[in-house]
Amino acid sequence: MVAREGSMTKAAAKLNVSQPSLSVLIGDLEYNLKTQLFERLPAGVRLTAHGEELYAFAETIIQQTDSFEKKFHEKEDEISGDLKIVTTPFTGTNWLVPALKDFLKKHPDIKIKILLRSEDFSPIDGDVVISALIPHQPHLIQKPLFSVNIRLFASSEYLKRFGIPQSIEDLNHHRLITYKGNYYTAYGSTNWVLNVGIKAGQAPRTSYFEIDSLQGMFISAQMGYGIAELPDLFITPECGLIEVIPTLVGPTVDLYYIFPENRRNSKKIDKLFQYLLKKGRPKY
Structure with a gap:
């Protein structure tokens, strides 16, 4: 969270902890790893080269853990529960929200949660991302929508x-x-x-x-x-x-429908993709 926010103060607020205690935790981590992870700046912090390396490793672990938990608690043939979608504010507001009307009628047991992100898409934030292609992510399935x-x-x-x-x-x-x-x-x-x-x-x-x-x-x-x-x-x-x-x-x-490779058997993820693919883009 500190790396994403670029600020101890902002990260502490999101994590609901005090800034001094978070600084101590980061300091302990740097001491145990015997390397500096963050460069302290007047207006925040940024990752060092070693910090970037650890961040990439940690993000992979978080993605794998999150995907495992979702897969563990979801039956492959289940069409119910939460379905979290990450997309841009413009796409989410102007296309996705109106497009979901018939899908929700057909699958009343699915609860949709939409997270709007202008930049820095992270697949771990949701079950599905609808955005431009995310490069250098071999663990993601990225299917073209339109x-x-x-x-x-x-x-x-x-x-x-x-x-x-x-x-x-x-x-x-x-x-x-x-x-x-x-x-x-x-x-x-x-x-x-x-x-x-x-x-x-x-x-x-x-x-x-x-x-x-x-x-x-x-x-x-x-x-x-x-x-x-x-x-x-x-x-x-x-x-x-x-x-x-x-x-x-x-x-x-090009807009893509993106989700982790280990969720390929999720029926609700596939159902939503098939629905949106058939729905297509509005005619210009």
């Missing part, structure tokens, strides 16, 4: 005020709604709209309105703040957004 495309959308109010862009170059003169501005990860920029059509040596476009929530981007576009890149999965005529430059299609995002 794909979505990133496209540009704006409200009619915005387009009446600022005009309708006809080309990629026109985007240079428009207000752009983005996720954390020109935010870079190990996989590149998260904001395609800031970089599409930009030539080598040119600076990317700048954000007009930044927010670290996909749902927030969606609402900001509805409010007429600017043009946002959004998954076309949830855009309907009723939402009040109009596609901008329809010939311009952004990256494809």
Whole structure:
């Protein structure tokens, strides 16, 4: 928990223990292992190389223990009990919750729990994860559900005020709604709209309105703040957004149904997958 939170104080609050006692426990662990696990920083802590190694080992043990307990208490033919699903706030709110209606009617003894995570998906947090592919996880079964495309959308109010862009170059003169501005990860920029059509040596476009929530981007576009890149999965005529430059299609995002390999015989996990696969994505 300390490694996940990057803070003794935050971890202590989540574990419902005092910060000094947690610091003592970490200190005892480091003493017994004869190595430093955390580097103390002014604003928290971060793992050392040895800490990263231990964290990866510990996470594997936790996953195996959690999966064993669930498998131990669940009969293979059982279609009842809790089913915990981890997914993104946007996918969970706009697609998963409405999609589950018929499934819950058919299986009234299943109790669904949905955990919404913007980043840092951990399979140990739930029975199933619905997200993009989680790399380097051979112990997970990752089944494709469907794909979505990133496209540009704006409200009619915005387009009446600022005009309708006809080309990629026109985007240079428009207000752009983005996720954390020109935010870079190990996989590149998260904001395609800031970089599409930009030539080598040119600076990317700048954000007009930044927010670290996909749902927030969606609402900001509805409010007429600017043009946002959004998954076309949830855009309907009723939402009040109009596609901008329809010939311009952004990256494809594949969504997967993910669960531990040792839960492959869980009937309720399989039933939910078959249901969601048949349900598919809403028509754009």
